[in-house]
Amino acid sequence: MSQEPDRLFAQPLPEVPDFVFNEDVVRVFPDMIKRSVPGYPTIVENIGVLAGQFAQPHTTLYDLGASLGAVTQALRRHVRIDGCKVIAVDNSPAMVARCSEYLHAQDAMFQELLPVEVIEADILALDLQPTSLVTLNFTLQFVPPERRLELLTHIRQALLPGGALILSEKLRFEDAAEHDLLTELHVAFKRANGYSELEIAQKRSAIEKVMLPDSLEQHRQRLLAAGFSKVLPWFQCLNFASLVALP
Ligand SMILES: Nc1ncnc2c1ncn2[C@@H]1O[C@H](C[S@+](CC[C@H]([NH3+])C(=O)[O-])CC(=O)[O-])[C@@H](O)[C@H]1O
Numbered sequence: 001m002s003q004e005p006d007r008l009f010a011q012p013l014p015e016v017p018d019f020v021f022n023e024d025v026v027r028v029f030p031d032m033i034k035r036s037v038p039g040y041p042t043i044v045e046n047i048g049v050l051a052g053q054f055a056q057p058h059t060t061l062y063d064l065g066a067s068l069g070a071v072t073q074a075l076r077r078h079v080r081i082d083g084c085k086v087i088a089v090d091n092s093p094a095m096v097a098r099c100s101e102y103l104h105a106q107d108a109m110f111q112e113l114l115p116v117e118v119i120e121a122d123i124l125a126l127d128l129q130p131t132s133l134v135t136l137n138f139t140l141q142f143v144p145p146e147r148r149l150e151l152l153t154h155i156r157q158a159l160l161p162g163g164a165l166i167l168s169e170k171l172r173f174e175d176a177a178e179h180d181l182l183t184e185l186h187v188a189f190k191r192a193n194g195y196s197e198l199e200i201a202q203k204r205s206a207i208e209k210v211m212l213p214d215s216l217e218q219h220r221q222r223l224l225a226a227g228f229s230k231v232l233p234w235f236q237c238l239n240f241a242s243l244v245a246l247p
């Protein structure tokens with residue numbers, strides 16, 4: 001995997017463009033996400049472990065907004081259920097190209113255990129096969145808010161008994177003081193990971209219009225409205241959390 005350090009926002013930009021998942025981002029993405037999302041490696045690895053408990057024999061597993069396929073790789077390390085396959089989906093052509101390269105390079109080792117198909121598609125326009133496991137690992141926050149319920153409803157309708165949706169997101173906090181404190185703690189996390197004040201400020205303005213976090217309560221209510229029966233938070237580190245939603 002490419003080890004290029006993320007310096008995308010290190011120089012002052014006359015105007016900070018909206019964040020897009022283009023080739024520049026792809027090149028630094030593993031470094032960027034690890035240094036920006038507290039708990040990311042733990043979340044990814046444990047999605048594999050949780051998936052091993054929910055995946056049902058002879059079903060499809062979906063990694064929606066797969067980026068470079070980190071979750072799919074964790075599924076391949078942990079899921080040992082007969083006849084499953086993974087469909088990894090992303091709508092960024094640059095991400096999909098690199099993701100296919102990484103995953104297919106591992107096919108010799110894993111193709112029989114857990115075959116993978118990588119597709120370039122908008123997850124809002126995707127026909128889902130019956131599935132026992134869907135992951136949205138920091139993807140829903142990039143979906144337009146008014147389309148989020150429709151997407152979760154579609155996922156719920158495709159989920160088989162015994163299956164689960166794993167949803168990881170950056171959180172907003174309804175209490176302003178709590179929100180400001182968690183935001184400041186996240187800034188401290190980024191600083192501790194080597195980002196400068198300029199990098200932190202420019203990245204914030206790049207993502208503010210394209211990545212719109214909800215509160216835990218909004219997630220819970222929306223998942224119930226989509227037809228899920230239970231919502232279990234299983235991980236939180238600062239303002240980043242992961243939930244399991246059961247059909
Ligand atoms: N409508 C959409 N359709 C398909 N893909 C989309 C859509 N909207 C956004 N994406 C894709 O969702 C991904 C979000 S990153 C996920 C990390 C990964 N899950 C990981 O575990 O490493 C999160 C982050 O960068 O914070 C990007 O690759 C987008 O192209």
Ligand SMILES: O=C(O)C(=O)Cc1ccccc1
Binds near residue numbers: 036
């Ligand atoms: O960098 C941030 O501040 C974030 O909230 C997370 C993030 C990580 C990778 C791409 C976009 C946002």
